[in-house]
Amino acid sequence: MRTVVEDLVGEAERVIRDRVWVLTPADRVVAAQAATDLDATMVTPQTQQPLLEVDRLAHLREAHAAVAIALAHVHGRLAWFLGAAFTPLTPVLHWRALPDEDGPTFGAVAPTPAQYTEAEDAVRRLQNALVDISTT
Template sequence: MDMRTLIEDLVVEAEGLIRDQVWVLTPRHRTVLAKAAADLRAAVGAPQVQEALPVIDRLEHLREALAAVAIALAHCHGHTAWFLGAAATALTPVLHWRALPAEDSHTFGAVAPTPQEYAEAEDAVRRLQSTLACIASA
């Protein structure tokens, strides 16, 4: 399953839990999610902007997005933490990606992603960002 699908599944589950009042957000958690949404928006821009960047910058931005999710996760608990933890897990493939050529083939298992994989990961971050912003402002 690609990152986009994993994030979409998380979003659907989160929306259901919030609608059913199983996941009740505290004002502090809304603040954490709003900050995470802003950080994700700053990390990964619009598709045409991202696609114009060198792959090393695209990968850096995706890792920044994952870091933003991890930082938000460190500041919450309960359903909010579980959601952010699952989102971080969905984005972890970017940790195994490399943008530089492997001159000596010692890459610690890192692989070069395809342009499609970059696009899917960036779309996943955008979907997560919009969901976090929506949840935070509700």
């Protein structure tokens, strides 16, 4: 997850630098709002890790929703970037933090602590990239 987001951000940085993607004022506004929304979902790694798994998962799902909302408001390269960023975060939709208590889970799985950390790092990297896009 983290590697896919990192590669995606690297590609975005290259196409912006090479002027293949010329950011519009609207792109910057949406990127800034998405960055703010993502920032609101994550706290520092030192604060995030001690949280209960159910709270960490809620934050990750909120981050995923923030990307989806931003995606709904744009077209063109920013939409393509956000859509590509949305995809590697989708496993959080299939994670569960609560025990199954011998009932159906509808395919939900309990992630490992490392998977939580990786997803949170990916969200933070995406948030930083959106800050950069909004100020470029």
